[in-house]
Amino acid sequence: MSTMLEVSDLGHRYHAKGGEHTAIDHLSFTVAAGELVCIVGPSGCGKSTLLRSLSGLITPSTGRVALHGDEVRGVPDDLAVVFQDYSRSLFPWLTVQRNVEFPLKRKASRAERRSRAEQALDWVGLSGAGAKYPWQLSGGMQQRVAIARALAYRPALLLMDEPFASVDAQTRFELEDLLLRVRREHDTTILLVTHDIDESVYLGDRVLVLSKSPATVVADLKVDLPAERDQITTRESDAFVALRAETARLLHGGGTARPRVQADPEGAAARFLAAERAEREAQSSHRQPT
Amino acid sequence: MKRLRSSAPGWIVLVVLVLLWETATRLAGSLYFPPPTQIAETARQMWFSGPAASLFLTDVVFEDVLASVARMLGGWAIAGVLGVSLGVLLGRSATAMDYCGPIISFLRAIPPPTLVPVFLALFTLGTPMQLATIVFGTIWPILLNSVDGARSVDATKTETARAFRLSKVDWIFGVVLPAASPKIFAGLRISLSLSLVLMVISELVGSTEGIGYRLLYSQRQYDFPAMWAGIILLGVLGFLFNTGLSAVERRVLAWQPAHRQAVAAGTGA
Numbered sequence: 001m002s003t004m005l006e007v008s009d010l011g012h013r014y015h016a017k018g019g020e021h022t023a024i025d026h027l028s029f030t031v032a033a034g035e036l037v038c039i040v041g042p043s044g045c046g047k048s049t050l051l052r053s054l055s056g057l058i059t060p061s062t063g064r065v066a067l068h069g070d071e072v073r074g075v076p077d078d079l080a081v082v083f084q085d086y087s088r089s090l091f092p093w094l095t096v097q098r099n100v101e102f103p104l105k106r107k108a109s110r111a112e113r114r115s116r117a118e119q120a121l122d123w124v125g126l127s128g129a130g131a132k133y134p135w136q137l138s139g140g141m142q143q144r145v146a147i148a149r150a151l152a153y154r155p156a157l158l159l160m161d162e163p164f165a166s167v168d169a170q171t172r173f174e175l176e177d178l179l180l181r182v183r184r185e186h187d188t189t190i191l192l193v194t195h196d197i198d199e200s201v202y203l204g205d206r207v208l209v210l211s212k213s214p215a216t217v218v219a220d221l222k223v224d225l226p227a228e229r230d231q232i233t234t235r236e237s238d239a240f241v242a243l244r245a246e247t248a249r250l251l252h253g254g255g256t257a258r259p260r261v262q263a264d265p266e267g268a269a270a271r272f273l274a275a276e277r278a279e280r281e282a283q284s285s286h287r288q289p290t
Numbered sequence: 291m292k293r294l295r296s297s298a299p300g301w302i303v304l305v306v307l308v309l310l311w312e313t314a315t316r317l318a319g320s321l322y323f324p325p326p327t328q329i330a331e332t333a334r335q336m337w338f339s340g341p342a343a344s345l346f347l348t349d350v351v352f353e354d355v356l357a358s359v360a361r362m363l364g365g366w367a368i369a370g371v372l373g374v375s376l377g378v379l380l381g382r383s384a385t386a387m388d389y390c391g392p393i394i395s396f397l398r399a400i401p402p403p404t405l406v407p408v409f410l411a412l413f414t415l416g417t418p419m420q421l422a423t424i425v426f427g428t429i430w431p432i433l434l435n436s437v438d439g440a441r442s443v444d445a446t447k448t449e450t451a452r453a454f455r456l457s458k459v460d461w462i463f464g465v466v467l468p469a470a471s472p473k474i475f476a477g478l479r480i481s482l483s484l485s486l487v488l489m490v491i492s493e494l495v496g497s498t499e500g501i502g503y504r505l506l507y508s509q510r511q512y513d514f515p516a517m518w519a520g521i522i523l524l525g526v527l528g529f530l531f532n533t534g535l536s537a538v539e540r541r542v543l544a545w546q547p548a549h550r551q552a553v554a555a556g557t558g559a
């Protein structure tokens with residue numbers, strides 16, 4: 001597999017009033033074409049700075065980012081971003097269809113924009129919603145529109161900044177599976193930033209664990225789970241449990257301070273739901289053999 | 291239909307007030323306060339007794355009323371174009387408002403009618419002077435609201451636009467202007483009422499035509515029914531323009547949260 005994204009010795013310092021603040025430091029990693037790599041790190045560790053450096057929205061102080069071999073200076077032409085805050089990232093004055101078409105204005109003819117948007121909306125299961133306005137859709141559906149918009153752009157690399165952090169646990173599961181299906185069907189290269197350990201292991205081919213600020217790569221874990229994943233069976237498999245424990249240990253031990261328990265009510269809710277469903281499944285399978 | 295029904299109580303109050311006015315003025319019999327029926331008759335003779343070929347409108351309508359309305363809407367439109375374009379430029383610049391803010395605050399604090407003598411000296415008597423007065427007086431609410439609106443584009447939209455490498459044109463016309471449009475409309479609405487006021491004031495000073503001129507002329511001729519007819523005409527014009535602008539606003543801003551209920555009620559019923 002060819003290398004899609006190459007990050008070498010990336011560092012960024014902000015100039016604040018009381019001196020300098022180093023957000024990320026000596027970050028190096030690569031993403032191969034077709035891979036889904038999750039970046040997980042403690043809150044405030046500089047994940048956003050990393051994502052902004054990768055997308056060319058800010059120019060990093062040191063180091064180099066290359067997308068399919070070309071050095072990133074400014075925003076590359078074939079890169080799309082899905083932000084956490086879908087309600088702000090979609091344009092409320094445009095219909096769903098127009099939202100997806102809008103970034104394509106520079107790239108495609110009117111007819112092609114239309115067909116690409118319809119296709120992308122179909123991929124995320126929203127083919128009937130094109131004429132609606134974003135506010136007429138639920139939060140999960142709005143984020144699906146944002147994903148469709150990114151897919152219609154046909155990016156070489158899709159960056160996702162905590163894309164499922166603002167939806168409820170049930171919707172999060174649905175969106176995770178939708179993302180896995182879409183990337184399998186369309187061979188998209190994805191780099192996804194999250195603070196949810198379970199999510200990073202469930203989605204990723206690899207998980208990059210970052211340290212506390214200034215962020216460096218603590219570990220680059222290969223996720224040895226089958227490509228076909230399932231919210232219940234995958235999450236209860238030994239491999240998954242072992243990986244998430246390892247990730248959690250790395251995440252909490254990665255900083256200089258002593259490990260602290262992170263308040264993560266949504267992650268907890270997700271785990272609770274998964275465990276509950278797993279239990280229900282186990283019970284029904286017990287009853288079956290008669 | 292619903293809108294008409296909901297405003298019915300207001301119309302009833304209006305009719306009652308007119309009836310009371312009629313009774314009071316008839317009882318008082320004052321020269322200065324003619325009854326509404328007399329005003330209406332004067333208005334009909336003045337404006338609606340023309341030949342059928344011109345839809346029964348008289349020459350006065352074309353010479354005074356339409357001239358005034360054209361100046362008012364013209365001035366307002368010029369102020370709109372200037373105010374919105376300048377406002378969006380200033381609003382999207384990090385430093386421009388730091389430089390221009392104090393000057394704008396000062397200029398808009400000047401009561402526009404006081405500049406009529408200046409514009410009289412600068413421009414020729416008539417339309418140019420009047421347009422200048424209306425533009426100067428109405429540009430500030432539009433300008434300041436546009437600045438505010440252009441600044442209100444949130445960081446996520448700015449980054450979305452940059453990440454998708456939107457062209458400058460798409461950024462301004464596809465993101466900044468729509469995001470600013472609720473504020474811009476608020477400014478346009480204030481300015482529309484102002485433009486009516488300034489139109490009249492500019493015509494009271496050194497003018498030979500227009501509703502304002504006709505108003506002053508009638509008063510000097512002791513033709514009080516005609517004067518009152520002019521005042522009522524101005525009220526009606528203001529009401530019509532505002533209603534028209536509201537209708538446009540409702541259409542343009544149909545996507546907005548504040549308009550959601552109206553839209554939902556309209557499609558759900």
